[in-house]
Amino acid sequence: MRRRRGLVWIARHAIAIALSLMFLGPVVFIVLTALMTDEQALTSRLWPDQWNWGNFAEVFARSELLTWTANTFLYASLATIFMLMSSIPAAYALSRFRFRGSKVAFLVVISAMMLPPQVVAVPIYLVWARLGLTDSLWPLILPMLFGDAFSIFLLRQFLITIPRDYTDAARVDGCSDLRILLTIILPMARPAIAAVALFSFFYCWNDYYGPLLYAGVDQEGWTLSLGLATFKAFHSVQWNLTMAATLLVTAPVIVVFLFAQKVFIEGVTLTGVKG
Amino acid sequence: MAFTRREGVRALLWLSPWLVGIAIFFVYPLASTVYFSFHRYDLFTLEFIGLDNWRYAFSDPRLLQSGLNTLWLVVFMVPAQVLFALGVAQLLTKVKSGSSLLRTLFYLPSLVPTVAGTVAFVYLLNPATGPVNQVLSWIGITGPDWFGSAAWAKPSLTLLALWGAGNTVMIFLAALLDVPKHLYEAAAIDGAGAWRQFRDITLPVISPVLMFSAVTGVIYAVQYFTQAMIASRVASGATDSAGTSFTPGYPDGALLTLPQHLFQTGFRDWSMGLACVHALLLFAVSMVFTLVLLRQFSRAEAAS
Secondary structure (H helix, E strand, O other): OHHHHHHHHHHHHHHHHHHHHHHHHHHHHHHHHHOOOHHHHOOOOOOOOOOOOHHHHHHHHHOOHHHHHHHHHHHHHHHHHHHHHHHHHHHHHHHHOOOOOHHHHHHHHHHHHHOOOOOOHHHHHHHHHHOOOOOOOHHHHHHHHHOOHHHHHHHHHHHOOOOHHHHHHHHHOOOOHHHHHHHHHHHHOHHHHHHHHHHHHHHHHHOOHHHHHHOOOOHHHOOHHHHHHHHHHHOOOOHHHHHHHHHHHHHHHHHHHHHOHHHHHHHHHHHHHOO | OOOOHHHHHHHHHHHHHHHHHHHHHHHHHHHHHHHHOOEEEOOOOEEEOOOHHHHHHHOOHHHHHHHHHHHHHHHHHHHHHHHHHHHHHHHHHHOOOOHHHHHHHHHHHHHOOHHHHHHHHHHHOOOOOOHHHHHHHHOOOOOOOHHHOOOOHHHHHHHHHHHOOHHHHHHHHHHHHHOOHHHHHHHHHOOOOHHHHHHHHHHHHHHHHHHHHHHHHHHHHHOOOHHHHHHHHHHHOOOOOEOEOOOOOOOOOOOOOHHHHHHHHHHOOOOHHHHHHHHHHHHHHHHHHHHHHHHHHHHHHHHO
16 A cells, blocks of 8 residues: 555656656747757757857847837737726626626626627728728727726626625715725725736737737737747748747746736636636 | 616616627627628628628638638647646646646746747747657657648647646646545545546536636637637748738648638638628637536526
8 A cells, every 4th residue: 555655656746747847848949949049040959059149139130029019018008907997897886786687797798708809800890990090009909998808707706705795884884886896895806806907918918819900011010929920931940039039028928927926826716716 | 686776777887888898899790790791892892792602601611621620629629628737737736745836837838928839839849940859759759740731730739728728727726626625535434546536526526617617618719810820820931911922721721710711801801791701600609609608607606
């Protein structure tokens, strides 16, 4: 019995180590390649003969990386701020008020959340074209003023866990809805709000489909996703530069994660539990 | 529980921006998509053509191909991801040493931006200088052409999906840690082995989470766009700055998914009426799975 348990222990740890290597392997090879010289990137030698740190500077010099970063940041932060402004009140209403149709409203939220964005793309594109806003990122930012289904859903799932007694007591004392939201609900819902904000920001940061549809052909208006997608085509044989660009696009995300690790993990768990 | 009219009015007030949004970005475009599907429209001329778009769509071999590719993702990629994530999560509950390091390690790749991760995988798996085939050759295996071969392109994307499964791993891990300990202890006293404990205790307890994950996984698979598009583009070396031609799906249409076909038809060929037919088909497919999810939610709400 003892011996068997020992073997199980070894097997488990062996699998864990193998899995770690599989998860880590891609990152190691990407970093190694990003530091190779142009000549070596054409060969099959995996360890850099000489460490070419200049590749990162080269990426900045050869592409609009800074402009793309600024555009992406503007898109992600405006969209996130607008999303919070519109989604928190909606989630509040869905979680606090008893009214005819509240069930239906919640089912509409889920349906909207699950709707592939491509389904309604044609008519919405035509509206933005008529308003003259295609060739910009505004068609991706402005809709966030009207609430985002996924965020409303997550916030609502969190808000229903706040006991009614808190808000009922305040109501009896004559508190208005707005004051209840600002002074009671918001402080209690901070982890959920932080998680939703992070998800929204990251969604925009990663978004490729949206900018591909709306950002137009001028590189000045592109986001990081668009730029990185075409990077390889313009620097076709230089995998080293492409990998350096990949790392530069990924780095900010990892940095944010290391600072806000707890918010992430809490948020992720929030998406999975209620079901 | 009595509904009061005053509360209804207040709810309406608070929900009004979102309700306007639903009307503009959900109801109107959906109705409009149905309307356009009976018309020829290229941004300039609008002409009623009855069922021609529908007839054309169903005789379009690329539509069939893209539908089958999307189906492949639903049937193979989603289960692979769910099972893999469950396995990793289960392992994480058992391995005590360095567990927080392991968690971070498994979670981090899921944060890598989609485009960056896909570009990286095309490099890692490229047959000429890619490290994966070289490592394979050390142990005497000749690696396939991965993103360059029609047979291996979708499995390559599945590998990418497994690498990025950290999100699901964390969700499963939280669910597994929530299973009451005393259930296992009782089962162990009754002599139940590891497999029976997993089958009779773990699975039933975490099944709602598993189900939720599988259904949302399917819905994302139906929308699958970015990874396939980037993989085709980078592996084929083509650009898609408008004006140049890039036809998604390389190699041989193996990576052409339904949303990509829609995008190409509507926004590169500007056959917007036809694209609306694709959109409605996509809507029908996603609705089936959304209904499954909705049923599950109503059940959960009723239970709570």
